[in-house]
């Protein structure tokens with residue numbers, strides 16, 4: 067299959083380009099940036115010298131002639147662009163009959179009202195929202211395989227949902243709000259320079275209190291209230307979430323461990339039991355690591371991912387694999 071990447075100069079786009087270039091069944095046919103991009107016509111490997119020899123292709127401006135080239139050459143289009151850009155671009159590629167994998171949040175929520183409330187814009191294509199499959203690979207594989215539009219799950223939600231869905235499915239949770247404290251590395255904020263991600267300014271601090279868009283994304287796809295607080299940490303990549311859960315009375319650690327067995331055969335999920343996941347364990351790896359400890363009815367679950375792999379490009383590639391009927395892990399294990 068021929069794959070093009072829009073937004074290939076960004077952190078998630080470049081990560082995905084490297085995965086596609088190494089994949090045994092995919093061909094990277096084009097890497098695009100905006101028409102006015104300062105990086106247009108540079109080589110991707112000029113921006114990311116670690117990919118010298120692998121990604122020596124130019125970053126092409128997404129002009130009208132580029133759309134024709136994509137129409138003629140691509141099977142799959144991956145949007146590694148800002149939410150609003152993705153909302154506008156997806157219908158254009160869908161109308162060409164392309165399968166679209168959107169790494170942004172542009173098609174993850176259920177209704178236009180959610181976009182107004184949590185993203186601050188009116189959704190221009192609300193009719194597509196119920197056609198998009200939510201790209202949480204381990205939990206929605208049939209829908210992902212069948213859909214023309216895949217809304218690849220958000221980075222923080224990927225860790226939280228894999229940590230919590232087993233408990234929800236086993237009916238171990240009370241109604242009490244689940245508290246999720248999460249820390250992300252700075253690549254989570256994208257490549258564009260800003261004062262908030264400046265080397266000298268980044269410190270460990272929370273942000274987006276009560277209003278981060280990943281709170282509703284987790285709630286919608288879990289079916290449970292959460293209080294989600296992200297933090298920005300002074301490290302490049304990785305997400306660690308500490309999640310506080312109130313269990314129903316008399317739930318035992320054996321029942322909790324049994325609940326997680328639903329993920330035991332998933333090759334990109336590592337169940338650590340009472341061992342504690344860490345950023346070091348997942349950075350540059352395609353896995354979700356999940357660990358848990360219980361005291362009485364209180365359970366603390368810890369989940370860790372690499373935000374650019376399982377939180378973005380890795381999971382997008384997993385969704386592509388599902389669309390092609392390949393194993394989840396094709397092009398993902400042993401390629402780092």
Ligand SMILES: NC(=O)C1=CN([C@@H]2O[C@H](COP(=O)(O)OP(=O)(O)OC[C@H]3O[C@@H](n4cnc5c(N)ncnc54)[C@H](OP(=O)(O)O)[C@@H]3O)[C@@H](O)[C@H]2O)C=CC1
Pocket residue numbers: 072073074075076077078079098099100101102103104105128145146147148149151169170171220221253254255256257258373374377378
């Ligand atoms: N970083 C992360 O950890 C994660 C990111 N995501 C999501 O993935 C998307 C990309 O994120 P990230 O890689 O961090 O972002 P970056 O800011 O690093 O990259 C954005 C890319 O989009 C390009 N771009 C901007 N405007 C346009 C346009 N109109 N047409 C074509 N290309 C355009 C940029 O290039 P230029 O401006 O030069 O044109 C750049 O290549 C976002 O929606 C983000 O929310 C999802 C999960 C995790």
Ligand SMILES: CC(=O)N[C@@H](CCC(=O)OP(=O)(O)O)C(=O)O
Pocket residue numbers: 169170171219220221222250251252253254255256296298
């Ligand atoms: C550290 C940081 O800023 N992280 C980003 C989340 C990563 C991302 O791009 O979000 P999506 O998964 O929804 O696409 C943020 O909080 O907005």
